[in-house]
Amino acid sequence: NRQIVLASRPTGAPIAANFSLNKVERPIPQQDEVLLRTVYMSLDPYMRGRMSDAESYADPVAINAVMVAGSVCIVEQSNNDDYQVGDWVVAFGGWQDFVISNGVGLIKLSDQLPNKSYALGVLGMPGLTAYMGLLDIGQPKAGETLVVAAASGAVGSLVGQIGKIKGCKVIGIAGGAEKCQYVVDELGFDACIDHKAADFAQQLANVCDNGIDVYFENVGGAVFDAVLPLLNTCARIPLCGLISQYNATELPEGPDRLSLLMGKLLVKRIRMQGFIVFDDYGHRYNEFMTQMSEWLLSGQIKYKEHRIEGLEKAPEAFIGLLKGENFGKLVVRVGEE
Ligand code: NDP
Structure with a gap:
């Protein structure tokens, strides 16, 4: 053993x-x-x-x-x-x-x-995370703009595809041209921006021409900095993960931006909510399994x-x-x- x-x-x-x-x-x-x-x-x-x-x-x-x-x-x-x-x-x-x-x-x-x-x-923990985080906390509505980070990964790829099923304009953020191409061509997102590009924030602003209504947060750090100015009034942020910070040994360098964040949350009446998938949504596993299995079988969700x-x-x-x-x-x- x-x-x-x-x-x-x-x-x-x-x-x-x-x-x-x-x-x-x-x-x-x-x-x-x-x-x-x-x-x-x-x-x-x-x-x-x-x-x-x-x-x-x-x-x-x-x-x-x-x-x-x-x-x-x-x-x-x-x-x-x-x-x-x-x-x-x-x-x-x-x-x-x-x-x-x-x-x-x-x-x-x-x-x-x-x-x-x-x-x-797709039919387990990451699937439940995407499904509940987006639908219960993100509350996406048809016609809204949804942005999701780590878009080619386990959770992000599902968040964006569920967003498309719900009629959103879906923008992914991923690392590198190959992942971005996959997210658009195979998963059917409307666009995907490479967070490693020098003009990443500008590119994101260009594709989010009506702002951002739902931001599904998987990474934090520089990606969130680029998202923050684009958030619309009453935007929702399911706070799922902050992977860019998991190896950090100290707070990021640069000016303290906490008051900027809080000011934005206040005046735009933004709701940001963290969740821990099994603690918060374990009891809804069957509901998720039934719907996700159906989507997977019909080819509406790719994995x-x-x-x-x-x-x-x-x-x-x-x-x-x-x-x-x-x-x-x-x-x-x-x-x-
Ligand atoms: P992924 O399959 O998406 O893999 C992780 C991806 O994160 C990498 O491929 C990379 O994508 C991206 N990444 C890594 N480092 C950085 C960085 N420094 N900056 C930007 N992006 C980075 O993982 P999962 O889908 O399993 O998880 C996604 C997130 O969801 C994680 O934060 C995880 O902790 C969280 N999570 C939370 C749960 C909860 O209950 N709250 C449950 C499950 C997951 P790229 O190359 O595109 O940058």
């Missing part, structure tokens, strides 16, 4: 030495327990927060403990009447080959699901995976996620289907 544990806490960007691959005995399930074998494992930005011991909405991973992750697993052995050998489940299994579960919190996957790894993306082969590659792939090296939802194939 291979496990990747947190060897040390990063200062700034994580490095390979923060992780360690250990080999341990395969665990044995006791009464009412099942042994799960990991087939796919999700890599997500929130894991950077768990590597740090700063106060957050969830406890940090302890030093020498297995890194946390959502995973798609097969039941290998079962002492639990609710699970049979060969069942597919979504678990919070972590960065390892095998994990024991007492069944609590497992979600059984239907045999009909053609791509089991989709349960970690791209960035798949890595092998558990041992997970640290490198995760370090790359925080630098924009993934193109689509990052998933590791840990074992055979």
Whole structure:
């Protein structure tokens, strides 16, 4: 049983030495327990927060403990009447080959699901995040302008496509020409602006000629600076993530812009609301699954995976996620289907 544990806490960007691959005995399930074998494992930005011991909405991973992750697993052995050998489940299994579960919190996957790894993306946590963040907090209306950052990624790609279904003008922001082209040509956004371009703020202002009504925030930093002056009266900002700041060790340089932000929120009556997906919307999972499965099946929603082969590659792939090296939802194939 291979496990990747947190060897040390990063200062700034994580490095390979923060992780360690250990080999341990395969665990044995006791009464009412099942042994799960990991087939796919999700890599997500929130894991950077768990590597740090700063106060957050969830406890940090302890030093020498297995890194946390959502995973798609097969039941290998079962002492639990609710699970049979060969069942597919979504678990919070972590960065390892095998994990024991007492069944609590497992979600059984239907045999009909053609791509089991989709349960970690479009039909899983990132999908629920996009769906609820946009529809419940963003409240998009037909004809409005929606801007979404990290637009080619797991959450952003879905936010923009749902926005199109709801009749919005949708502008993506992504890193590099290839991602921007994909967002427009394949996902059907109206435009996508490269945040690495020297005149990024000007380009964004040009395409948002009627201002911004909904800004789905995934990144923060310089991208938010460019969005702020374009926000319309009564704009909504689902505050989902701030990935550009996750490796930061101190506040950004430059003048303090807090009063600028608060003044803008006040006079434009803007509503900005953070959310933590399962805490706030876990109870609406079935509603999301029904609608998203329908959209996916009908081809109205497209989905791209960035798949890595092998558990041992997970640290490198995760370090790359925080630098924009993934193109689509990052998933590791840990074992055979
Ligand atoms: P993605 O698949 O979008 O991958 C992350 C992307 O972020 C990268 O590909 C890169 O895209 C972009 N990025 C990385 N660093 C920077 C930077 N310095 N400046 C600008 N962009 C950067 O990840 P997810 O879709 O899984 O997550 C998107 C966001 O949603 C994250 O902030 C995450 O924490 C948040 N989230 C929040 C949840 C909640 O409950 N609140 C739940 C799930 C996700 P590019 O190359 O285009 O710049």
